[in-house]
Amino acid sequence: MFSPALSVCLLALTHCALAGKVCPRPPEVQFATVDVSKSVYEVGEQIEYTCRPGFVPNSGQRRYTCLPTGRWPLNTLLCLPQRCPSPGPLQHGKIDFTDSYYQSSISFSCEPGYNLVGTRTSQCMADGKWSGSLPQCQPVTCAPPSLSEFGVLSYRRLKPGNVSTFLDTITFECLPPLALIGNETATCMANGNWSGIPECRSVTCPTPTGIENGFINFAVRRIYHYNESVSYGCQPSYVLDGPKESRCEKTGNWSIKPTCKGPCKIPVKKAVVLYNGEKKRVQNDLKEGIQHGETISFYCKNKEKSCAYTVAAQCVDGNLTLPSCFKERGFFSSLVKKDPSDMTPCED
Numbered sequence: 001m002f003s004p005a006l007s008v009c010l011l012a013l014t015h016c017a018l019a020g021k022v023c024p025r026p027p028e029v030q031f032a033t034v035d036v037s038k039s040v041y042e043v044g045e046q047i048e049y050t051c052r053p054g055f056v057p058n059s060g061q062r063r064y065t066c067l068p069t070g071r072w073p074l075n076t077l078l079c080l081p082q083r084c085p086s087p088g089p090l091q092h093g094k095i096d097f098t099d100s101y102y103q104s105s106i107s108f109s110c111e112p113g114y115n116l117v118g119t120r121t122s123q124c125m126a127d128g129k130w131s132g133s134l135p136q137c138q139p140v141t142c143a144p145p146s147l148s149e150f151g152v153l154s155y156r157r158l159k160p161g162n163v164s165t166f167l168d169t170i171t172f173e174c175l176p177p178l179a180l181i182g183n184e185t186a187t188c189m190a191n192g193n194w195s196g197i198p199e200c201r202s203v204t205c206p207t208p209t210g211i212e213n214g215f216i217n218f219a220v221r222r223i224y225h226y227n228e229s230v231s232y233g234c235q236p237s238y239v240l241d242g243p244k245e246s247r248c249e250k251t252g253n254w255s256i257k258p259t260c261k262g263p264c265k266i267p268v269k270k271a272v273v274l275y276n277g278e279k280k281r282v283q284n285d286l287k288e289g290i291q292h293g294e295t296i297s298f299y300c301k302n303k304e305k306s307c308a309y310t311v312a313a314q315c316v317d318g319n320l321t322l323p324s325c326f327k328e329r330g331f332f333s334s335l336v337k338k339d340p341s342d343m344t345p346c347e348d
């Protein structure tokens, strides 16, 4: 008698000859798991690998079938870590990272003057996204400066709004007659402090002193305050040189005063000269001399060519130097010879 099982075997002899063949446990693949985990697999049985969380199939096949030879086909699957997109950018800050694969972490930092708001680090997660959200670098704020003498020292922001942030500047002002001592502007620094706060101080200058050959207009003998000024004038025929006004400065000194420059006598008895484009006789028209800064031109003779030319001389604070070519004429020569001012002008 044949058992029913043997009858089946006889009907499919070839198949039964291989019945002893089975596949062993499939090979381990790095960063992957297999859907069914058994120690023995039937011929024709199919398995499927899955990359572990955070890993993605890069190349090769995921499905394999147990071959009639009792072997698995060559495994080609390669699972590689998930990659997160490159993070950022972080305005006013920087992101430090070595790579952007699954489980790597990045760290955020801000430039001086900026505070990090949010998390300092982030990890590349299994889903290919960075954990948390991108932090922000917000500028440091400076509190309004505390004014010791309120109402005396005031300030204004150069930017609209009532909050000052890193690198903003403010400008201080003092009420007259107080003088601002220190820097007029302050900058909000990275540490949240103002770069410097000036002071308003009372500054006085002593009674101003006069100048030589001049006077102070409407002078009153009193103490003067910061930024008060006095004006100067000169005696007749003297010329004011420099600023007309002197101002009481922050140092308690007067700013530079003008000087009075003197007129020049013309150091010849008789001559015809050119003054303001006109011929003038020194002995008649220029007895008083000329003022500081003015020029007159003297006539000089070119003997060879029998012609005359002019050389200018300027009055500098009472000094006037005659041109070396100029010859003052004696009584005799003025009778017999033509004056150079009447000779034909030399051609250059």
Ligand SMILES: *[C@@H]1O[C@H](CO)[C@@H](O)[C@H](O)[C@H]1NC(C)=O
Pocket: 162, 163
């Ligand atoms: C800033 O100004 C706004 C309106 O201009 C006001 O609501 C806010 O309270 C002010 N903040 C401070 C700190 O003064």
Ligand SMILES: *[C@@H]1O[C@H](CO)[C@@H](O)[C@H](O)[C@H]1NC(C)=O
Pocket: 169, 183, 184, 185, 186, 187, 195
């Ligand atoms: C005043 O401070 C500003 C910064 O707030 C600086 O740039 C400037 O040089 C300072 N001026 C003086 C005279 O110190």
Ligand SMILES: *[C@@H]1O[C@H](CO)[C@@H](O)[C@H](O)[C@H]1NC(C)=O
Pocket: 191, 193
């Ligand atoms: C800011 O200024 C205050 C007062 O002048 C000072 O005590 C503090 O140390 C300063 N802060 C920094 C960070 O320099």
Ligand SMILES: *[C@@H]1O[C@H](CO)[C@@H](O)[C@H](O)[C@H]1NC(C)=O
Pocket: 176, 227
């Ligand atoms: C100083 O006084 C003059 C007027 O004499 C004025 O124009 C100027 O703004 C004043 N300066 C200051 C710093 O107060």
Ligand SMILES: *[C@@H]1O[C@H](CO)[C@@H](O)[C@H](O)[C@H]1NC(C)=O
Pocket: 251, 252, 253
């Ligand atoms: C200003 O006055 C001070 C004393 O108050 C003096 O030491 C200084 O030399 C003076 N400066 C100038 C420029 O005259």
Ligand SMILES: *[C@@H]1O[C@H](CO)[C@@H](O)[C@H](O)[C@H]1NC(C)=O
Pocket: 316, 317, 318, 319
């Ligand atoms: C004017 O002349 C005098 C005396 O010769 C001399 O001491 C002075 O320095 C001169 N002044 C100018 C401005 O040349």
